[in-house]
Amino acid sequence: MKLQKRPDANKLSLAGLLISLGIIFGDIGTSPLYVVKAIFSQGTIEKNLILGSLSCVFWTLTLQTTIKYVWITLQADNKGEGGILSLYSLVRKKAKWLIIPAIIGASALLADGMITPAITISSAIEGLAIRNPDIPTVPIVVVIISLLFLIQRFGTSVVGRVFGPLMLVWFSMIGILGLLYIVRAPEVFQALNPYYAIKTIVDHPQALFLVGAIFLCTTGAEALYSDMGHCGKANIRVSWLFVKLMLVFNYFGQGGWLMEHVGTQMGDVNPFYAIMPNAFVGYGIIIATVAAIIASQAMISGSFTLISEAVRLNIWPKVAIRYPSDHKGQLYVPSINLILYIGCMLIVAVFQHSSRMEAAYGLAINLTFITTTILMCVFLLRVHISKIWIVIFGVFYFTIEVVFLAGNLIKLTHGGWLTLLLASTLFTVMFAWYGARKIKNSFVxxxxxxxxxxxxxxxxxxxxxxxxxxxxxxxxxxxxxxxxxxxxxxxxxxxxxxxxxxxxxxxxxxxxxxxxxxxxxxxxxxxxxxxxxxxxxxxxxxxxxxxxxxxxxxxxxxxxxxxxxxxxxxxxxxxxxxxxxxxxxxxxxxxxxxxxxxxxxxxxxxxxxxxxxxxxxxxxxxxxxxxxxxxxxxxxxxxxxxxxxxx
Structure with missing residues (x-):
């Protein structure tokens, strides 16, 4: 006998497309704030490096985000829901050891939930230094993050209604700004040729460093899958076409600015703000800050959902879960809110500047990508896909993600250690809770x-x-x-x-x-x-x-x-x-x-x-x-x- 019937809220619609922009693409959508800056933070700007880096970004978004997540992984639909634990629920009866990649992926996602607000909001606020070099940005970042976590207890359904239109403004803005510089340097379209990406990775002396920085363009891809239940795969796939186009325009526009500065060093300049007309910089900073807050809110809400699932699956201690509004899927986990806030404050205190946080960013989500690939291979076996295609999928994406992992491990001593420490702590909690239950059950x-x-x-x-x-x-x-x-x-x-x-x-x-x-x-x-x-x-x-x-x-x-x-x-x-x-x-x-x-x-x-x-x-x-x-x-x-x- 059924106690409740769940309505279908995942049909393709204009409202669904707007919601997707607001809660799905915040993290990956704010990556232009720091990716190009991270790639060119060291050394002299060179034409071949510009084309190679842009090519790497384009093909990473294509192979990792579009093909792996938007096309393939969204097929692992657990009654309309997605995410690492939803995927684990689909395959957990196949083998007991699958709990390990599931826990690693979940703990890495939570660690990412701590880093995302710190780096995105810091990157946005640091734009203020363009006109006021002496302005202290860290206190402003601390205040914004503190207010963001404070309002969680009251629910964010009202704010959520305007997320979609605001992110539509954001993506339109970054796309238009990018196009304005592309027309000044149309040669950046040569980067669409994968030859430049392969040549840069093979020939560049600091290839692993570049790979670690390039990987930042796809952080947030896991959110496409995690939040499938809020929007539906059809809305995500259609809205991604627009999002990817705007992202590519902006990245290539920043590449156009770099073309005008070949032979110089970038220093503290952020190409994202450099491509803005001077009169628009103030508005750009405001819109970027709003987008960063929306991206952070999406990660926080995603972390609440993840923990609620982990509690039900007995891989996290039973904690208080509150429902501050009647909005579908709206929940608030006080203990996780506090843990994420402390983690954010720790990252801001340790690194202070977004350029230093970039070293800590990426490693956690890289681990989630690898564990998702493992679970997806098992899922594809479950749905009776030809083993040849499963082997091709597994070998291809393991190769890509292990190369990215090597690039992120290079940053271990520069800040990646903190990511690993946070993820390891969360893994220990999950594994100990799960393991203790198994030990106790053996005595029943x-x-x-x-x-x-x-x-x-x-x-x-x-x-x-x-x-x-x-x-x-x-x-x-x-x-x-x-x-x-x-x-x-x-x-x-x-x-x-x-x-x-x-x-x-x-x-x-x-x-x-x-x-x-x-x-x-x-x-x-x-x-x-x-x-x-x-x-x-x-x-x-x-x-x-x-x-x-x-x-x-x-x-x-x-x-x-x-x-x-x-x-x-x-x-x-x-x-x-x-x-x-x-x-x-x-x-x-x-x-x-x-x-x-x-x-x-x-x-x-x-x-x-x-x-x-x-x-x-x-x-x-x-x-x-x-x-x-x-x-x-x-x-x-x-x-x-x-x-x-x-x-």
């Missing part, structure tokens, strides 16, 4: 529930046992309806026997589909023991208390259950019986028998547990109706205990 023992049916039925009617609750609800992880955790049976029968009119078993199954919301009911003992299986998508909020109440109301309405209290007075007046949830918090009492790496994972898990939501809050239960029982999973038995009795 299940028993056949059917032999207990007569005992449970008798206990329910046993007047010598005081009533614990009219309705007693247990959350169970048993997938098989005929099985139950031995600890639950111990809780009902041994640990202070719990008498109830009706016993309920609730099982939650996180589905590979993002927006599934269904349930099934089975009366194991009619009117005495009832099992409810919820099937919830990995993007659905697990408000078990509310969902359970809805199911019970439906059952009462259909006459499947009578929840009227059995207390004489209350029954006489038609009052419902009380409900009590029993949550078993599984703990590992002794760790001496575990392997060394398992002990480390559990120690990290214990630390993370202090900052995560409690078991009952994690499942959306009202704590006033919850009994929490701590259950040791590995209690030593008396079997191996040797002791001598004296008398």
């Amino acid at each position: 023992r299940f028993v056949d529930i059917r032999p207990y049916f007569p005992i449970i039925a008798e206990l329910s009617e046993d007047q010598s046992v005081p009533v614990f609750a009219s309705h007693l609800v247990y959350l169970t992880s048993a997938n098989n309806k005929n099985e139950i955790e031995s600890k639950i049976m111990y809780s009902i029968l041994n640990k202070k026997p719990k008498r109830a009119d009706v016993y309920w078993l609730v099982h939650v199954d996180v589905m590979d589909n993002p927006h599934t919301r269904e349930y099934a009911v089975e009366q194991l003992i009619p009117q005495k023991l009832i099992r409810i299986d919820f099937k919830l998508g990995f993007r659905e909020e697990q408000r078990i208390s509310l969902l359970f109440r809805k199911v019970v109301e439906d059952m009462v309405e259909k006459g499947e259950i009578d929840i009227t209290s059995n207390y004489n007075t209350l029954r006489k007046h038609g009052f419902s019986g009380d409900f009590n949830f029993v949550v078993l918090e599984k703990i590992i009492a002794k760790t001496h028998a575990l392997k060394w790496h398992e002990k480390i994972i559990l120690e990290i898990y214990k630390t993370l547990k202090r900052f995560s939501l409690s078991e009952e809050k994690g499942f959306g239960l009202d704590s006033s109706f919850v009994t929490l029982e701590r259950v040791p999973l590995n209690i030593p038995t008396t079997k191996d205990v040797a002791i001598k009795r004296l008398q």
Whole structure:
């Protein structure tokens, strides 16, 4: 039975195209602010290098963004949703090891979410130094980033409505500015020939440095896939045609400016602002700042969505997730908002200038690209694409992305270390949480529930046992309806026997589909023991208390259950019986028998547990109706205990 039907919001439309411009292309759309500057920050401007670099940028956007993401990866459509964890959900049953690339990709994306606001907003604000060289830009950047993170708690749906038109202005502006310089140096169109890109990579003495800088033009390509659920693949593909054209115009326009300055050194000049007419620079800085804020907002919102998915998939601690508005997909994760803000402030404090941040940028998203390629190869196998094409896809993109990785690793000592540190920290959190759950589950023992049916039925009617609750609800992880955790049976029968009119078993199954919301009911003992299986998508909020109440109301309405209290007075007046949830918090009492790496994972898990939501809050239960029982999973038995009795 379905609890909710999800409307289709992904059809091709003018509104969808505008939304795509506003929330999909912000990161990749602001890359002209710093890419050309990063490429030519060192050494003398040379004609061959200009053509080679522009050729590399064009073919990177074509091969990496257009073909890999817009054309191929968007085909990995998980019921309209995309992103690294959506892709993992599609293939996770193929092999257990796929969790590793999924976690690496997710942690790298979160690290990218910290760097994007810092570098884009810094690059935009530094345009103020064109007319006021002594102006301190860092405090302005700090204030803007602080305000951006502050408003997250109030929701951004109102701001989101104007994102599309504002980004339309941005892309139109950069395209027109680029064209104005292209007409002055039309020879830049020679860069469309891939010969110049290959020659530059093969011949240039600092080829790896250039590759690392060129890679920055495609950062944000992952957002095309991650935000597919907000816009739909048709809107993304059509709007990308416009976005790519405007980006190429601007890059080639900056190349035209460079052609006029061959033989000189660029110094602190940013070609992005240099191609603007002097009278327009002030307006250009304002529009660039707005675009940078929109790009940052998109990354922050994407990080919230990513964490909500990670929580459902049990690879991130259970954290508070709020819904500040009724806007579709709008959510706010306070803990992640704080983590991203601290990360941004750390990057601004360490590097201060965007030219130094460029060294830290790119490495994290490069790792995400590689992990996406791994998962896509498995996905293509799943949909029965010819293995020859899968091998060609895998070898081609692994080669490109490993070359980019080598270029980004060159920047490791210049700032890439911070990216790696941030991503590694996030990976440790995810892997430890996932690993600890696996370790704990290995100690859970299940028993056949059917032999207990007569005992449970008798206990329910046993007047010598005081009533614990009219309705007693247990959350169970048993997938098989005929099985139950031995600890639950111990809780009902041994640990202070719990008498109830009706016993309920609730099982939650996180589905590979993002927006599934269904349930099934089975009366194991009619009117005495009832099992409810919820099937919830990995993007659905697990408000078990509310969902359970809805199911019970439906059952009462259909006459499947009578929840009227059995207390004489209350029954006489038609009052419902009380409900009590029993949550078993599984703990590992002794760790001496575990392997060394398992002990480390559990120690990290214990630390993370202090900052995560409690078991009952994690499942959306009202704590006033919850009994929490701590259950040791590995209690030593008396079997191996040797002791001598004296008398």
